[in-house]
Amino acid sequence: MYGRAVAGDARAYAEILRAYRPRFLRYATRMLGDRDAAEDVAQEAFVRAFRALPQCTGPDSLESWMFSILANRCRTALAKRARHELLFARFDDQGGEPVVDAPMTPHTDVTAHQVERALDALSSEQREAFLMRHVEEMGYDEMARVTGAGVSALKMRVSRARELMRAHLAEDV
Amino acid sequence: MTRWVAVLICIASSLAGSHIAIAQRVLDVTDLDGRVAPALAVRIRILADSATAVRLPTAPLIDKALEGASKRAPDDRIVAAVHSVLDNLRVARHSLGDTATDAELAAGVTVLRAGVSPDALAEVHRTLHRRSLTVSLSVLGSLVAAGVPPSTAAKAITVQANRTDDAGMLAFGRDIERSIASGVPAYRAVEGATGGMPGPIPGKPTPRPKP
């Protein structure tokens, strides 16, 4: 399948697209806080990846390589937008419809709204590191390859992100 | 009479039911069908393609994916685990050489992921020469799981491999695990089982010089 996709077979790439789309859309949505913008960015990333497939070193690095393209697109999109636009990005924008209809967890009363506000408190670098580490469950070595940052810097960003998230979630208690 | 016949039938049925012959065969990507979600299957297949391209076995990758799916692990975690297996298969191939069997490579992956260094794995391979590597590596992995530091476990296996056969190696591992389970420190359990190993043993307290 990989070989066919590299050769330009769109049908083979369609299978790859279907496999990676859920994770890529989730990441882009959490980074940008805007589902429409996330779809645009993810779409662009998939198109770019297809066109650059011959540059990928092999099938075992495909997902990570494509994810790095997505992460770059997200960073570019964020850089273009003013910080204050993000503060009002909602899980439930677009007419109040929830992007995620997630149940509240037992024994805690964390809501999507609280999570979005806590995430908004992070810098884009902290948010990126936090999402990669804890939502995407990536290892630090992979995160370093994807972001170009050093492992130590990434660990500090994750640690700081956790502190800020905890603090904001606690404020709402 | 009818009652005794019924009893005999029950006994025969339970005996028949309790003996299960497993038609074991080497796993391949088709085993993912119906067991994991299609999107996850594609992600695993891509990794399996990568293994195939460099003549590494795909069965350990499929096995790990099926394990994760059965245990209802999140897809991303399954992919990460399969990726780790693939990465370590490459390292195991490098440490064990081109003639390593699929079973030896799989056993090598286990000990690498447990923290045994590639060099230590290569050393175990060199020491055992043509002898069964799979059993020794299996015992090595279990020793690490029991709490023996990876380098100590590798050293112990290397020492013991020259003294015993496969059955003896399994018994060696069991003895150490039982000692540790009963509260004996790992280094002492290893020392006791090997009759002393040359060189420093990680974890063993260094004797203080007398005043």
Added chain:
Amino acid sequence: MTDDLEYDHEPGIDERLAAAVRLLRVPVETDAQAFDARVLKQVQQPRGYAIPTRVSIVVSALAAAILMGVGLHNVSRSIVPRATQTVRFQLADVHATSVAVAGSFNGWNAEATPLHRAPNGTWTAEVALTPGRHVYQFVIDRSRWVPDPRSPRDPGDDFGTQNSVITVLPHRSGS
């Protein structure tokens, strides 16, 4: 300080952070078909360096043939029979309503190898295993995965619990 959140074990504020992460992990709903169609429409547009269709067909066919050859090689390896040894799996659990064993020898299928309960609450199954290393766990009441208290452990812990290990020797070596 541990880097990873121990979601089920840390009390207090980390429970909230763990809950937040769970919310963030929920997939985002979208019109998948429309999304994919938009991407594929763009990738199918002519590019400056697009491989000519005839060449791409040849390349695809060649790749498929190669992969099929590899696949056939694997199939031929998979049907070589090997001598087996019968192994007894046993677990004492008077409260369980069902116990099965799942592992590398049955594709981790929790339905494939049930154990049978004796009146004293001991569950047993005898399984023919090929020589080699096998990892497994017991599955109690179709949902609870537990290692075998009588067997060595596998050092790995990818999915939350350690597996047990059984090493089967060939007949000539004994066990």
